[in-house]
Amino acid sequence: MESALDYWSARALLDWQIEMGADEAMLDAPLDRYTLTDARPAPKPAETASSGPPALPRVEEPDPVALARAAAEAAPDLAALSEAMERFDHCDLRRGARSFVFAGGRQGARVMLLLDPPRREEDRAGAPLAGTAALLLERMLAAIGLSAEAPDTERAVYMAPVLPWRSPGDRAPDPKDLAMMRPFLDRHVELADPEILVVMGSVACAALMKGGGLHRLRGRWGEVLGRPALPIFSPAHLMANPAAKREAWADLLTLKARLETGG
Template identity: 50%
Template structure:
């Protein structure tokens, strides 16, 4: 190399060093801030090593299947209550204060099934204790029955054991999750007849809505005679419907063979 070319190259190198270029990596310049179109993929392992390195996919949980297993394992009502208390797949549980399981006397000839707990029920942990519950007690007393009457008892529960936020209607997936527990609850309580109160209960147990059309007509539910009725909360809003509710109560009384 001629002396003039050497000094020119050296001057250019000094200039680049002053600019901050301290290392020569390759012939073509590289933009370190530019992402490649495709990242190099690591070579896939084969054989037993591939099995050990494969990420384990998180198994999806079927809440209804889990509910069926938990409910079927319960051999008595206390065990069923514990199974519900330990069921973690229903989001309502995390927002509720209490598990509302039942009230009245287990083994009573009539089992009343409401929709879901409200504020008062959530606070006390018992179904039907608010204004609607007070009306229900009066309705039952009119045909000689009561939740604490050992001679003519009733047993009471709800489709959902936890209060929905702001007392909204239960969602279909929530009903589906709780239905296995409700079916097992009925089997363990062994009533002679069911009273299905309100649209939500009719939807959960009969797969039908339209309580004004369903009420007063005996049907079959899990092999038991079942009577759909207006929910007491509806009767508080529509007092004129108490006439139909009274007719339904008399029908229930006759069905149970009460004098």
């Protein structure tokens, strides 16, 4: 039979165990933790639900298109529509634009031009067209007997952009912005009540007409909101592509012939 450890031997062994990290006595015999199972009972459903804060109800985000439609339909006239559009704060474009651009020309005109969104010059001027583009448009209209400044509605034109605010850097607008503001544009056409629409520019054409882009559709009559619509190049495009002026002239003659035959 082995002799019992003396005091100093036992003390030396204890000191060694402490240095190795065994500084707390738990059991008289070793414990095999690989054979243990979790003996805790599973929480009941009621206990699980009460273990944390109650779930908050989901808040549905408002649909900006539905809000725009409601605001547009509530506008009884063009002045009220302009005010409703300017107050509409769900379109982020308004935060980066200098001006709100609603319309130009003469209300009640037979012809309504639906234009591309404002660019830098239009944003600065607060007008649907400004600078050289506005001068070119006036010459184009004068060539077929029309004018944005004509005193009578037979020879006058009315115009509005498909978006009232400039996109940052004059980039192509996001389709979501076009869809968001479309109810206002539809109501604008309804209240202006023109006989003929001229869809002027690639963005306006893509937003309003089906069947292809402006280069494919230009000069061919289509329909927008139940009215005859003619897509043609914008003044900005003609300034950048002078060779397209011949096609633009042909399209203007098509518009003139339609007006002379009664719309």
